[in-house]
Amino acid sequence: MNTKVTKGAAPASAAAAAGPALVRGWEVVIGLETHAQLSTASKIFSGASTAFGAEPNTQACALDLALPGTLPVPNRGAVERAIRFGLAVGAKVAPMSIFARKNYFYPDLPKGYQISQYEIPVVQGGTMSFVVGGGSNGAGTTKTVRLTRAHLEEDAGKSLHEDYHGMTGIDLNRAGTPLLEIVSEPDMRSSAEAVEYARALHTLVVWLGICDGNMQEGSFRCDANVSIRRPGAPFGTRREIKNLNSFRFLQQAIDAEVQWQIERLEDGLAIEQATVLFDPATGQTRAMRTKEDAHDYRYFPDPDLPPLVIAPEWVERVRAAMPELPGAMAERFQRDDGLPAYDAAMMTQSLAFARCYEAVRAASGQPKLAANWLMGEVSKRLNAEERAIDAMPVAPAVLGALIRRVADSTVSNNGARQVFEALWAEGADSTDAAARVDAQIDALGLRQMNDASALEAIVDEVIAANAKSVQEFRAGKDKAFNALVGQVMKASKGKANPAQAGELLRQRLGGAGG
């Protein structure tokens, strides 16, 4: 991904050959460190619950409070989730990795050190591929980002600075929650790429069932390392933006940081390595600490924890239980269903979405129509109502039956939208899907006129009543033909099949014109 091609010279479709988009002549370099909270019921080194939102300090056991004499024991479920991630990104799952202590004092860090992995992490290498740009019509480009590593660690507690009248409250419920920190190489060249990478990663960890992906609750959060350079120059000094818990903030923070760095360098000033925070209210990043006051974490192997040994058999057991991955599934949808790449990517935006697509496709026998409906009408309504795909009120079998009726011309596309609306309002479950759809079509009077003689009569009436349009059509005006079709539709109260009506009109008018 480091090929240098000047902007505009690259073929738009070949991502590998595309040069980085420059910002005022600067190349942006981004690497992400993502903390995914692993979806284990208990903590990484203790038996306390990881459930979110409990009363402060009710889910902190003796170990989480770092009481004297307590010892950590690794949670196999957390390790297993790390293995699953490693296999999904094609990384090496280390047969032996080391837990280390990262030492620093902070009130919400009860032991005075965080147990993490430092020199030898559990997941080493790997790649993430995802589509950047594009749409239903334009082909996006595939981008591949190399992963450096992913390691297991424990989360800290929370310091609560409000409501304590100048004092600080400590909630240790979150202390010891298992995290997988996923570190990328500095392979992204724009905030848009960074966001797409983060989205793809989010999709993957939720898909794998290793993280609930809830960004509001902090289950998935990113730190962005950002630097800029002139094309071809060595990497610039980076600043790390901490704790971005939405894709929007991620993009805004990187953009703001890039602007700040450009202005600074163009003013002839140097960038100092620093950790910065993004303030969504001001849209600015501000330095939290610089390299000079950075901690010396005094990492060393945790003597309470023997090396984490993962036997090949364990890896194979996890591999055998792996779900089909989004990339493989998208390829299958392109290959077997004939979907365009963009559609295939959209159908695999989550495991739930993919399952829904597969159900709708199976019920309808119409892959492309199924994809169109899911990307169009369904997504629109879900977004408007802030619902997840698995909370769609219309069962996939019902949507499939409806699409079948569109395909066999029982109902028009427009009519089908009305039917869908009614099914949505009704909360149509999958029982008697076809009958349910047909009943709704009839109830709304949207069954298309498939009686040829009735349509012929209407067409003849329309031709007789619109001599002027007929005249114009025969003179070669296409618009006039459309007007005539419209008249047929109107006269049939929308029940005519527009294609059929057009065909009949042409027959009657002798095929001249357009």
Added chain:
Amino acid sequence: MNGAKGGVAGLARRLAAREVSSVEVVRAHLDVIASVESRALGAFLAVDAEHALADAQAADERRARGEAGPLTGVPVAHKDIFVTDHARSGLPTTAGSKMLAGYQSPFDATVVARLGTAGAGMVTLGKLNCDEFAMGSSNENSAFGPVLNPWDATRVPGGSSGGSAAAVAARLVPAATGTDTGGSIRQPASFCGVTGIKPTYGLCSRWGMVAFASSLDQAGPLARTAEDCALLLSAMSGFDARDATSAERPPVDLHAAMQTQREGATAGRPLAGLRIGLPKEFFPAALAADVAGAVRAALAELEKLGATLVDVSLPRTELAIPVYYIIAPAEASSNLSRFDGVRYGHRTAAPADLMALYKQSRSEGFGPEVKRRIMIGTYVLSHGYYDAYYLQAQKLRRMIADDFQACFRQCDVIAGPVAPTVAWRLGAQAGDPVKAYLADIFTLPASLAGLPGMSVPAGTGEGGMPVGLQLIGNYFAEGTLLHAAHALQQATDWHLREPQR
């Protein structure tokens, strides 16, 4: 009530025979502990007579139900480095530190639980003094005052399990638990003339031991005899899922192992075929003559019992000192970070800000030796020094362990002195911590290698002070050590000698 006192095995036998009740035994010990003379020793930091007597009552009832084990009803006391459930026992846990003065643990250490009412049924009399966070070898580093050596009140009892050794020597308890990081069971056992064993790293669970140096800390018993130690160690050891470094091995009956006759042994020569290795580095010219003499005499006894003495070498013995004094403080500096004044333990009054809370709480709560080790540990782990100190020390540690394995190809057990001298006088090493560190030379190697080691009384030296013979075995060879020590104790009476009071 003469039958109410004695060693573990003797008391167990009399309890089993219903010659005496646990309540009688416990009351007799509580009375002795409460005497002015005993209190002057400073061995106990806390005693809870009410809970002890209730536990004794429960032990007697258990025996009446026919559910008693071999140790049920026998009293014990714990080094105050083991946490004890305050609600259950009434006992605080201090680790000998002002930092934890009055600290009430909500749970029991595994070792405490296994020996106690929920396990073997021993009755906990109280908590024993020790060097602060087990850092020291004289018990002078306790925030709650020193422990005096029962043999000579002007001398130290050794440390860090000084209270444990002194309490057993003074016959305040039949047995006590201790912990050994660099010699903290063996050296006080030697100084006080009692028997103590530090098992293989991983044999006893560390759950509930206030951590000093996690990769070295091991629990073990101190008692009058090898047999008593075998009984206690069998009960307190074994795999514990709450300690990730705990060895996953089937439980062993060390009391049976201790008595199992060696192949080729005869009545007069129970140790026939046992090869005892004498590392030349354990017998340097500078070794005090009295200690050397006592150890040689004990070795001669072992020879009489059929053992063969062979010369071996542990070439990196001297290096064990710097290696240990890098690794142990490094781990300690991190382990003791949790004592920050935020959640429990000492908190300074009215700190100006968070940094002041940390600095003042820790400055006030920790004693000088603990601070010194935190400083050393922080330094050796610092960026730029880690490779030069910590990493080098780890490499040497591995080589020291390898040296032992080379020896064990030539012998079954390694023997030598526990300490270069007998117990020194209180204050003798004040202001010279390095001098005290150097005196750990014979106990540190086995600690670094994770090997079992024990101290067995071997007569007396200068001033009539006890001398200990150290026996070191290969991994999980506690049975071999206890067997050899038991044979020696069957043939000699050094372990039966008591301080004049």
